[in-house]
Amino acid sequence: MLAPSTVCLMLFLYVSQSAEGATEQKGLQRMATSQAKSEDSGSPPRLQDFLAAFELKSGTETADQDYFDRMVAADDVFENDQFLSPVELEMAREVVERLRDVEAFVGHGRFTTLSFKTVFKHSAGLASRRFTVADIRFLRDIFNRSSELLGFNGPRISDQFLAGHPQDALTFYPKYGEYLLSGEASGQFERLQAELGASVMLTSGYRGHPKQMLLYLEKVVESEGNLSLASRNRAPAGYSFHFTGDFDVGDVALGEQSFSRRFLKTAIYQSMLRAGWVKWRYPSHNLLGVRFEPWHIASVCAEIACSGG
Numbered sequence: 428m429l430a431p432s433t434v435c436l437m438l439f440l441y442v443s444q445s446a447e448g449a450t451e452q453k454g455l456q457r458m459a460t461s462q463a464k465s466e467d468s469g470s471p472p473r474l475q476d477f478l479a480a481f482e483l484k485s486g487t488e489t490a491d492q493d494y495f496d497r498m499v500a501a502d503d504v505f506e507n508d509q510f511l512s513p514v515e516l517e518m519a520r521e522v523v524e525r526l527r528d529v530e531a532f533v534g535h536g537r538f539t540t541l542s543f544k545t546v547f548k549h550s551a552g553l554a555s556r557r558f559t560v561a562d563i564r565f566l567r568d569i570f571n572r573s574s575e576l577l578g579f580n581g582p583r584i585s586d587q588f589l590a591g592h593p594q595d596a597l598t599f600y601p602k603y604g605e606y607l608l609s610g611e612a613s614g615q616f617e618r619l620q621a622e623l624g625a626s627v628m629l630t631s632g633y634r635g636h637p638k639q640m641l642l643y644l645e646k647v648v649e650s651e652g653n654l655s656l657a658s659r660n661r662a663p664a665g666y667s668f669h670f671t672g673d674f675d676v677g678d679v680a681l682g683e684q685s686f687s688r689r690f691l692k693t694a695i696y697q698s699m700l701r702a703g704w705v706k707w708r709y710p711s712h713n714l715l716g717v718r719f720e721p722w723h724i725a726s727v728c729a730e731i732a733c734s735g736g
C-alpha cells in the first residue's frame with residue numbers, strides 16, 4: 428500500500444490530466460503543484476497504478492473508461508445495473524411513504540438526527556401509518572445488503588441498523604435547519620465560514636440511517652427499482668459518510684442549485700480550492716462509485732477516500 432500522501436498526489440495528477448472544466452482543472456493543478464514540490468513524482472501515474480493505489484476490491488480493479496462514463500452519466504441506465512424485484516419495489520414505495528410520514532411528524536431537521544430505533548418509536552404513535560413487521564424486515568434487508576448487491580463501490584461505514592448518535596453529540600445550525608456532529612465536523616464548517624464568509628451555507632449535515640435510507644430509496648423508486656443508479660447518486664444507508672461527520676456546503680446565492688456543476692463556478696468553491704485545507708470525499712474520477720460532488724466535504728480523511736487537505 429502506498430503512503431496516503433502518495434495516493435493523494437497520484438489522485439491530483441490523475442484528475443489534472445482529465446478533461447474536466449478548465450476552472451476546476453486549474454485549481455487542482457495548483458494544488459497538485461504545491462504537493463509535488465515536496466515529492467519527486469516524475470510523470471503522472473498510469474491508470475492501472477492509480478487504481479492499484481486504492482487496493483480496489485473485486486469488480487473494480489478493471490475500472491476503466493466505462494466506469495467513469497457511468498459516473499458522469501449517473502442517471503442513465505447501464506447494463507449490469509442491479510434492480511429490486513417488483514415485489515420489493517412495492518415495499519420500497521411503502522416504506523418511503525412511512526418514512527416521510529415520520530419526517531413530517533417530527534420536522535425535517537430533527538428527522539435527520541433520528542436512528543431507526545427512534546423512528547419506529549415515533550411511528551408507533553402514528554396509528555394509521557405504523558411500520559409493519561414486513562416493512563422493518565425490508566428496511567433491515569436493504570441496510571444489510573453488500574455493496575456489490577447495491578451496485579455501490581464505497582466502503583461500509585456502519586453495520587448497525589439501529590445505531591445513531593445522541594442529540595447531545597450534535598450541534599444545531601438553526602439558520603439552515605441542519606445538524607453537524609460536534610467536534611471535527613462542526614469545527615471544520617465554522618472554520619470555513621470564518622475564512623470564506625457567511626455566503627458559505629450548510630446545505631446538508633449529519634444524517635442518521637433513516638434519513639439516508641429515505642434519500643436512497645426515493646431515488647430507487649424514482650428510477651423504477653434501479654439500485655445501482657440510485658447508488659451512483661446517493662450512498663445507500665450504512666455507506667454514507669454523512670453518518671460520521673461529512674457535510675455538504677453551498678453558496679447562499681445558489682441555494683439548492685449548489686448541488687450541481689454550477690457550484691464549480693462559484694467564488695466559494697474557488698476559495699475552497701485556494702484554502703488548501705479543505706478535503707473532498709468524492710472528487711472527480713473518484714473510485715467510490717459516486718459521481719463528482721464538489722460540495723461534499725470530508726470531515727475525517729480516511730486514506731482511501733479523500734482528496735485535498
Ligand SMILES: [Zn+2]
Nearest residue numbers: 669674675723
Ligand atoms: Zn454529501
